[in-house]
Amino acid sequence: MSHVSIRQLLKNFDGKPPTVAVDHLDLEIEDGEFLVLLGPSGCGKTTTLRCLAGLEQPASGSITLGDQLVFDGDRGVNLTPDKRFIGMVFQSYALWPHMTVRKNIAYPLKSRKLTDALNSGRVEETAALVDCERLLDRLPAELSGGQQQRVALARGLVSHPDLVLFDEPLSNLDARLRDQVRAELHDLHQRKPFTAVFVTHDQSEALALGTRMAIMRAGQIVQIGPPREVFEEPVDEYVAGFTGMSNRLPCEYVDGRWYALGAEIFGMQPPAGASVGSFVIRLRPEKVRLVADAADLRHGEAGIAVHVDDVEYGGLHLDVMCSVAVEDSARRQLHARIPTHDSSRAPRTVSRGAAMILAFDPIDGRTFDTDGRALAL
Ligand code: ATP
Numbered sequence: 001m002s003h004v005s006i007r008q009l010l011k012n013f014d015g016k017p018p019t020v021a022v023d024h025l026d027l028e029i030e031d032g033e034f035l036v037l038l039g040p041s042g043c044g045k046t047t048t049l050r051c052l053a054g055l056e057q058p059a060s061g062s063i064t065l066g067d068q069l070v071f072d073g074d075r076g077v078n079l080t081p082d083k084r085f086i087g088m089v090f091q092s093y094a095l096w097p098h099m100t101v102r103k104n105i106a107y108p109l110k111s112r113k114l115t116d117a118l119n120s121g122r123v124e125e126t127a128a129l130v131d132c133e134r135l136l137d138r139l140p141a142e143l144s145g146g147q148q149q150r151v152a153l154a155r156g157l158v159s160h161p162d163l164v165l166f167d168e169p170l171s172n173l174d175a176r177l178r179d180q181v182r183a184e185l186h187d188l189h190q191r192k193p194f195t196a197v198f199v200t201h202d203q204s205e206a207l208a209l210g211t212r213m214a215i216m217r218a219g220q221i222v223q224i225g226p227p228r229e230v231f232e233e234p235v236d237e238y239v240a241g242f243t244g245m246s247n248r249l250p251c252e253y254v255d256g257r258w259y260a261l262g263a264e265i266f267g268m269q270p271p272a273g274a275s276v277g278s279f280v281i282r283l284r285p286e287k288v289r290l291v292a293d294a295a296d297l298r299h300g301e302a303g304i305a306v307h308v309d310d311v312e313y314g315g316l317h318l319d320v321m322c323s324v325a326v327e328d329s330a331r332r333q334l335h336a337r338i339p340t341h342d343s344s345r346a347p348r349t350v351s352r353g354a355a356m357i358l359a360f361d362p363i364d365g366r367t368f369d370t371d372g373r374a375l376a377l
Helices: 045-053 101-111 115-119 122-129 145-157 175-191 203-209 227-232 237-242
Strands: 004-013 019-029 034-038 060-065 068-072 086-089 163-167 196-200 212-217 220-225 247-254 257-260 263-266 278-283 288-291 302-313 317-324 333-339 355-360 366-368
Touching: 004 045, 019 045, 019 220, 034 045, 034 203, 045 060, 045 086, 045 163, 045 196, 086 145, 101 115, 101 122, 101 145, 115 122, 122 145, 145 163, 145 175, 175 203, 196 203, 203 227, 212 227, 212 237, 220 227, 220 237, 237 278, 237 366, 247 333, 288 302, 288 333
Parallel strands: 034 196, 034 212, 086 163, 163 196
Antiparallel strands: 004 019, 004 060, 060 068, 212 220, 247 257, 247 278, 257 263, 263 302, 278 366, 288 355, 302 317, 302 355, 317 333
């Protein structure tokens, strides 16, 4: 285990136009911390990981792993990957096809000449940790996807590296296996903490696994913190959108009435004192309701008239896509995820084409200024 320190890391790629993949990134990772990098495609997650591993050479900045300076642009330090004590687990399991599970797991010990570990049963011990001890004599082709990924995990951990890097290791698994391996990985880290950087673009993986999560945009970290903090208190609209607050209502107070997306919002309190009369509310689809009539709004709720564009059945919930009921509302979609049954277990029905009221309690949303920064209202 090791403390990791990244300072002002810059990595560009030549090309037309040139790309700044990692933009003066600062990041401190504590011993035993499981740090998740989350962000959309192209925001620089994998490049950050590859710079840590020594697979990309940054233009400037520095990286320290424990007490070892592995990269420093000013001092001309750049240790090759084999000189950095790092384990890696990739999206494609990248197991050696001609080697048994035992040999695959033992590979990092052999290549680093860790003979003591090899002879003291470390391979078997690590295989047991990921529940693979019965598979040791099989070839990768004789394993399921989930088993292969567990072997890859064992291979990443076996040498007790200073740092383990994960690049979307679960994304090739089907949904059920992904949940299972994710739970196993979480349990493993709880039992035997190791320092990790885990790259994903899956919000639920980041929330479940991260000691902290960092949201990236254009090569920089926009917000970093414990998953609950990032999820509940996004610093800006980008983070809010990325953590599931997909409904965006730009609200404006004009002549004593609130408007959003060209329609009136009723039931919302006037702005208090000198507070802002123009802002954006972000709402989770799970935090809005659909009611037939404005008279059905609960105390404190606000509502906006919508047209139901589509309804998808999702088992325990219905996904209802609506648009605000004004003429040019084509691209102003809002999403309501409502339980399939109400508390009396009566089935809920919503019809495509219906005119309804999208109801929400403003305190369930997050409010942002018109530049997208979080407001404390
Ligand atoms: P994804 O989730 O799609 O894997 P990412 O967040 O991991 O995306 P990176 O792969 O780090 O993003 O890429 C960051 C930026 O750098 C992108 O604009 C990408 O096009 C660019 N890039 C990455 N590798 C190279 C390369 N070898 N040559 C040129 N540009 C590259």
